[in-house]
Amino acid sequence: MKGGRRRELPYVFSPDKRLLHVVVKMKDTPRAFAEVLQLLGSRVNLIESVAYSVNDGAIFSGFAEALFPTESPGELREFISKCPVVLDCVVTGSSNGVLVDTFHKGLETSSGDALVMFRRRGLVRMFDEIAKLSGKEWEAVLFNEGVAVGESDGSELLQTWKPGFMAGGFAILVSLFSAFGWGDATPMDRSGPRKVRIRMDDCFECSPARKENRSCLFVQGFFVGSARTLLGREVKCEEPVCRFRGDDHCEFLVDTGAAESPSDRTVR
Numbered sequence: 001m002k003g004g005r006r007r008e009l010p011y012v013f014s015p016d017k018r019l020l021h022v023v024v025k026m027k028d029t030p031r032a033f034a035e036v037l038q039l040l041g042s043r044v045n046l047i048e049s050v051a052y053s054v055n056d057g058a059i060f061s062g063f064a065e066a067l068f069p070t071e072s073p074g075e076l077r078e079f080i081s082k083c084p085v086v087l088d089c090v091v092t093g094s095s096n097g098v099l100v101d102t103f104h105k106g107l108e109t110s111s112g113d114a115l116v117m118f119r120r121r122g123l124v125r126m127f128d129e130i131a132k133l134s135g136k137e138w139e140a141v142l143f144n145e146g147v148a149v150g151e152s153d154g155s156e157l158l159q160t161w162k163p164g165f166m167a168g169g170f171a172i173l174v175s176l177f178s179a180f181g182w183g184d185a186t187p188m189d190r191s192g193p194r195k196v197r198i199r200m201d202d203c204f205e206c207s208p209a210r211k212e213n214r215s216c217l218f219v220q221g222f223f224v225g226s227a228r229t230l231l232g233r234e235v236k237c238e239e240p241v242c243r244f245r246g247d248d249h250c251e252f253l254v255d256t257g258a259a260e261s262p263s264d265r266t267v268r
Contacts, residue, residue: 024060045065049064146218154226157173182204
């Protein structure tokens with residue numbers, strides 16, 4: 001089965017359906033989740049759902065289409081609350097085809113670090129504005145911003161993982177890069193004892209490609225900042241293949257044994 005993007009729905013829009021958003025807090029016991037799903041299956045058609053653990057139980061949250069047009073959110077809540085594994089329940093509804101998840105107030109990682117959701121085209125447009133700066137100043141800005149984000153992500157992983165995981169830390173970070181939607185990243189091979197080549201399909205920074213740029217500077221900076229933080233030594237990154245220059249994908253060559261300082265880096 002081929003992988004793809006994970007759907008993250010803070011709202012649904014379906015003009016021809018009577019929509020519901022169901023949030024159930026349940027006991028953290030075996031088969032509790034299965035019981036809740038079986039219960040919901042008799043009253044709603046799930047559109048999108050997620051489940052996760054909390055300190056005193058587990059949460060199920062899902063958008064759904066009502067199977068019984070006359071059933072109100074309050075009636076569905078009362079029905080769900082009778083289940084012995086259910087600790088609490090919130091049901092909201094919409095009759096105009098638009099429903100927003102008002103229960104959750106943002107996103108976070110499993111370690112509790114807050115996230116902000118941007119549309120890709122909005123973030124790329126922000127980079128376009130940076131590229132309007134005079135001279136070569138914008139190149140340094142994009143690269144250094146990437147370094148800062150990479151250092152932040154690397155520091156979080158250092159705090160989360162045990163020291164024994166550090167040997168594979170950068171490879172795992174590349175997988176996270178894909179999981180977070182920055183592009184389809186795949187380590188290709190090692191070009192030397194401390195050199196890793198990474199193929200990137202659908203890199204967000206060069207989609208769509210702009211004439212002002214010659215390479216994905218933010219992504220290069222991210223790899224430098226994250227790898228340097230995880231490994232504790234200087235790192236250099238080059239991009240010999242890039243969609244900005246007419247290639248059909250990007251490739252990043254990360255040298256984890258580099259001696260040069262990031263301030264001495266030459267944009268390629």
